[in-house]
Amino acid sequence: MFNLVLFGPPGSGKGTQAAKLVENYNFVHLSTGDVLREEMRKGTPVGLEAKTLIDRGELVPDEVVIEIIRSRIKGLNNVEGFIFDGFPRTTRQAEELDKMLEEEGMAIDLMITFDVDEDVIISRILERGKDSGRADDQNPEIIKNRIKIYHDQTVVVAHHYRKQNKYASVNNMGTIDETFSKLSKHIYKN
Numbered sequence: 315m316f317n318l319v320l321f322g323p324p325g326s327g328k329g330t331q332a333a334k335l336v337e338n339y340n341f342v343h344l345s346t347g348d349v350l351r352e353e354m355r356k357g358t359p360v361g362l363e364a365k366t367l368i369d370r371g372e373l374v375p376d377e378v379v380i381e382i383i384r385s386r387i388k389g390l391n392n393v394e395g396f397i398f399d400g401f402p403r404t405t406r407q408a409e410e411l412d413k414m415l416e417e418e419g420m421a422i423d424l425m426i427t428f429d430v431d432e433d434v435i436i437s438r439i440l441e442r443g444k445d446s447g448r449a450d451d452q453n454p455e456i457i458k459n460r461i462k463i464y465h466d467q468t469v470v471v472a473h474h475y476r477k478q479n480k481y482a483s484v485n486n487m488g489t490i491d492e493t494f495s496k497l498s499k500h501i502y503k504n
């Protein structure tokens with residue numbers, strides 16, 4: 315079993331690389347952003363609460379995303395591993411993730427951060443916004459707010475895993491395949 319956290323600023327390629335991992339390994343991909351967007355599409359109470367925050371580029375409350383993850387990993391301890399994408403984004407989320415994995419007899423093996431320059435991130439997100447229709451991907455001010463929140467609240471989460479010697483970084487300025495080949499070298503290696 316290998317449980318991986320994909321980390322990095324918005325638009326750094328977490329979702330793209332998670333999809334490549336799922337093609338190549340028997341991992342379960344858990345993206346809190348994808349789950350929240352699904353709830354928004356269905357118009358559930360969680361989706362309605364999340365929409366206002368996501369459209370402004372703010373974080374959804376910790377309790378909401380923690381429960382999303384808890385409900386999805388419960389009882390699933392016989393999979394090859396989980397890829398956590400976009401979670402944890404705060405220290406509290408990281409602490410809760412460790413606890414819930416421990417309850418299921420699991421742990422995080424590695425966090426990998428994708429390093430990408432900020433100007434590249436902004437242009438990649440704006441490009442994605444043309445196809446995805448995501449409101450939060452179409453407005454440069456909202457994108458800058460998400461990057462600011464990443465620096466203010468999320469970057470510290472890396473420290474949580476660095477302290478546990480479960481941290482690596484991969485440069486993601488090149489092509490999808492180049493990054494995937496660098497990323498693959500870390501799988502099952504920690």
Ligand code: ADP
Pocket residue numbers: 323324325326328346347348350367368371372373374375376379399400401402403407450460
């Ligand atoms: P990106 O990586 O481009 O920011 P995501 O799909 O991961 O895209 O997240 C989109 C939005 O969903 C975030 O800006 C935030 O509002 C919300 N969100 C996703 N995951 C979390 C989380 N773990 N904690 C709080 N909010 C979250």
